[in-house]
Amino acid sequence: MSRLTLTQAINAGLRKAMEDDPKVVLMGEDIGTLGGVFRVTDGLMKDFGSHRVIDTPLAESAIIGTAVGLAYRGFRPVCEIQFDGFIYPGFDQIVSQVAKLHMRTHGQVRMPLTIRVPFGGGIGSPEHHSESPEAYFVHTSGLRVISASNPQDAYTLLRQAIACDDPVMFFEPKRRYHAKGEVDLDADLTRAPAMGASRVVHAGTDVTLVTYGPLVATALDAAKAAADDGISLEVVDLRSLSPLDYGPIEESVRRTGRVVITHEASETLGLGAEVAAGITERCFNYLEAAPVRVTGFDIPYPPSKLEKHHLPDLDRMLDGVDRALGRPNSLSGLEG
Amino acid sequence: MLEASANSGASPQTGIHQLIAADGTSVADGELDPFVADVDDAQLVRLYSDMVAIRRIDVEATALQRQGQLALWPPMLGQEASQVGSLRALGGDDFIFPTYRENGVAYLRGADLAGIMSTWRGSANTGWDPYKFNMATPQIIIGSQTLHATGYAMGLVLDGKETLSIAYLGDGATSQGDVHESMVFAASFQAPVIFFCQNNHWAISEPVGLQAHVPIAGRAPGYGIPSLRVDGNDVLAVLAATRWAAARARSGGGPSFIEAVTYRMGAHTTADDPTRYRGVTELEEWGAKDPIARVKALLQGRGKLDDDAEAAVARRADAVAAELREGTINLPDPAPLSVFDNVYTTEHAILDRQRDHYERYLAGFAPTDGTTLEGSRS
Numbered sequence: 001m002s003r004l005t006l007t008q009a010i011n012a013g014l015r016k017a018m019e020d021d022p023k024v025v026l027m028g029e030d031i032g033t034l035g036g037v038f039r040v041t042d043g044l045m046k047d048f049g050s051h052r053v054i055d056t057p058l059a060e061s062a063i064i065g066t067a068v069g070l071a072y073r074g075f076r077p078v079c080e081i082q083f084d085g086f087i088y089p090g091f092d093q094i095v096s097q098v099a100k101l102h103m104r105t106h107g108q109v110r111m112p113l114t115i116r117v118p119f120g121g122g123i124g125s126p127e128h129h130s131e132s133p134e135a136y137f138v139h140t141s142g143l144r145v146i147s148a149s150n151p152q153d154a155y156t157l158l159r160q161a162i163a164c165d166d167p168v169m170f171f172e173p174k175r176r177y178h179a180k181g182e183v184d185l186d187a188d189l190t191r192a193p194a195m196g197a198s199r200v201v202h203a204g205t206d207v208t209l210v211t212y213g214p215l216v217a218t219a220l221d222a223a224k225a226a227a228d229d230g231i232s233l234e235v236v237d238l239r240s241l242s243p244l245d246y247g248p249i250e251e252s253v254r255r256t257g258r259v260v261i262t263h264e265a266s267e268t269l270g271l272g273a274e275v276a277a278g279i280t281e282r283c284f285n286y287l288e289a290a291p292v293r294v295t296g297f298d299i300p301y302p303p304s305k306l307e308k309h310h311l312p313d314l315d316r317m318l319d320g321v322d323r324a325l326g327r328p329n330s331l332s333g334l335e336g
Numbered sequence: 337m338l339e340a341s342a343n344s345g346a347s348p349q350t351g352i353h354q355l356i357a358a359d360g361t362s363v364a365d366g367e368l369d370p371f372v373a374d375v376d377d378a379q380l381v382r383l384y385s386d387m388v389a390i391r392r393i394d395v396e397a398t399a400l401q402r403q404g405q406l407a408l409w410p411p412m413l414g415q416e417a418s419q420v421g422s423l424r425a426l427g428g429d430d431f432i433f434p435t436y437r438e439n440g441v442a443y444l445r446g447a448d449l450a451g452i453m454s455t456w457r458g459s460a461n462t463g464w465d466p467y468k469f470n471m472a473t474p475q476i477i478i479g480s481q482t483l484h485a486t487g488y489a490m491g492l493v494l495d496g497k498e499t500l501s502i503a504y505l506g507d508g509a510t511s512q513g514d515v516h517e518s519m520v521f522a523a524s525f526q527a528p529v530i531f532f533c534q535n536n537h538w539a540i541s542e543p544v545g546l547q548a549h550v551p552i553a554g555r556a557p558g559y560g561i562p563s564l565r566v567d568g569n570d571v572l573a574v575l576a577a578t579r580w581a582a583a584r585a586r587s588g589g590g591p592s593f594i595e596a597v598t599y600r601m602g603a604h605t606t607a608d609d610p611t612r613y614r615g616v617t618e619l620e621e622w623g624a625k626d627p628i629a630r631v632k633a634l635l636q637g638r639g640k641l642d643d644d645a646e647a648a649v650a651r652r653a654d655a656v657a658a659e660l661r662e663g664t665i666n667l668p669d670p671a672p673l674s675v676f677d678n679v680y681t682t683e684h685a686i687l688d689r690q691r692d693h694y695e696r697y698l699a700g701f702a703p704t705d706g707t708t709l710e711g712s713r714s
Contacts, residue, residue: 126458
């Protein structure tokens with residue numbers, strides 16, 4: 001086992017994937033000489049050469065679009081989009097081409113792209129550097145969508161994503177980039193949990209708290225705080241946002257009867273809406289209360305001085321837990 | 337083997353129009369001279385003073401970032417001549433579409449210094465009213481503003497106006513599809529727009545040769561847009577080139593493109609570490625082409641910058657620094673509920689409900705310091 005930060009784990013995952021398969025190439029802005037603005041690709045150009053770690057001109061549409069061409073040619077491109085808010089020039093290529101080519105060609109062409117996106121807020125950045133655009137991609141059929149919350153998952157999920165013959169959007173919680181954890185660098189990929197599997201990361205009995213990416217750590221803190229209050233939270237890390245793995249959530253909700261879903265992205269049509277609907281369909285007779293969403297507001301990401309008000313924190317999560325439990329909460333006395 | 341080649345052909349230091357050489361001597365240029373024939377020594381002192389003032393903004397803002405008063409700052413060190421020369425060629429009715437690095441332009445346009453800094457402090461997404469200063473808010477999405485400038489210019493044609501718009505962009509932006517599309521539209525509709533490209537040689541860690549294999553100014557004629565390549569560290573050459581482009585725009589000549597060849601002497605932003613990707617030799621080479629030093633040498637050579645004049649320039653820079661520091665440190669934090677402001681022009685049932693809920697939530701924490709939660713709910 002090695003103790004690595006999230007960035008080091010992703011770096012190690014990229015390195016392993018490149019060693020294992022000569023068709024894996026990395027593409028992105030500032031990923032070569034600089035090693036990426038977050039240093040995720042540090043040292044890879046030196047070790048693998050500038051023909052496999054490609055500093056591209058500044059054009060996200062071209063990064064994705066040329067990756068499509070490389071994939072046609074049998075390569076496995078791993079594209080880095082520098083910041084979440086910079087992905088939209090590449091959105092057309094992702095939605096109209098990457099997601100659809102396998103179906104369009106009757107399965108004859110595969111698009112094994114991995115598109116890495118540092119996402120989410122909490123780092124005091126200017127506009128376009130703190131967004132959570134994952135729902136756009138979950139809504140786009142043909143894409144698999146992943147979000148790792150810790151170094152071990154990041155290492156494993158990234159290798160699985162690159163090995164996957166479908167295109168994978170890989171969302172990295174940038175505010176957790178420096179969080180450390182134990183990583184088994186020699187783990188056998190075939191014995192690892194499936195890429196699409198969600199996981200209970202904290203066992204509990206009273207309320208199921210579902211989240212992913214940057215808020216998993218916050219949810220675990222919330223579980224500790226709730227325990228001091230005598231409330232037992234079960235925390236589920238989705239890991240895969242598309243497809244959603246309802247297994248562990250269903251199993252949990254059948255025991256707790258109460259579910260809170262939390263994410264940084266806006267509420268309307270976010271993952272919380274999907275999980276709430278899916279759980280209601282699957283566990284209606286087990287629910288003791290309506291599913292609760294604790295999310296970012298339906299606003300463009302605010303200036304950094306205000307981001308603490310937008311991002312769900314431990315207190316807002318616990319307020320949502322109180323709501324699910326029917327205890328006094330900020331909405332007591334209101335219907336919804 | 338596929339290798340992205342950073343081709344030095346993108347930025348040969350030849351074929352560049354210049355009026356003031358790096359050592360401060362005057363250079364004759366038949367094309368540019370007529371556009372600055374009226375610039376006397378007194379005006380040159382004002383341009384010099386502008387450059388000294390905005391360099392001071394850069395120094396002060398960098399210090400404030402280091403002191404934790406700003407979240408981030410994008411230095412403009414070395415690009416003062418490009419910002420001053422281009423801005424001073426414009427009329428007040430001409431509309432500017434800047435990038436995040438045109439903070440000197442914003443100051444010269446009249447924007448409040450603390451307002452400019454509010455964006456970099458994280459207090460606001462913008463620090464001025466675009467319509468008050470005829471200047472759009474700083475664009476962070478690379479190249480996007482070139483389309484906005486083109487559309488604004490199309491509107492000027494539709495309205496029968498004789499003003500123009502100007503898009504600031506960098507060398508990296510020229511790789512973006514938006515910039516290509518804006519030049520197509522500008523040519524198709526003969527829009528009175530100036531594409532003012534500061535080739536500062538670096539897009540974060542990527543050299544200009546990765547973006548272009550020929551001088552960037554050479555691209556514009558392919559769209560049917562005349563272009564000029566000028567010394568971006570020569571305030572007079574930049575002023576002349578921008579006046580050339582402005583004259584074309586005002587007389588129905590349509591779009592123009594200027595490549596101002598300059599150099600980003602500082603980091604991309606205060607979060608960047610350029611020692612990881614560029615050497616000191618290049619910095620020294622460009623340090624010797626300083627935009628301010630050459631004007632100072634020229635004026636001193638003519639005996640037009642005496643101690644009194646220098647003292648006046650320094651007083652202005654000192655005042656700018658003091659105002660910037662004082663204003664920035666005293667910027668109030670935005671009120672919590674202002675996160676809900678201005679998402680829509682009128683009420684929105686879902687968002688209004690979220691606001692009400694969050695207000696109730698915050699009330700549960702009962703602020704004891706007298707601060708207000710209020711945004712400016714419409």
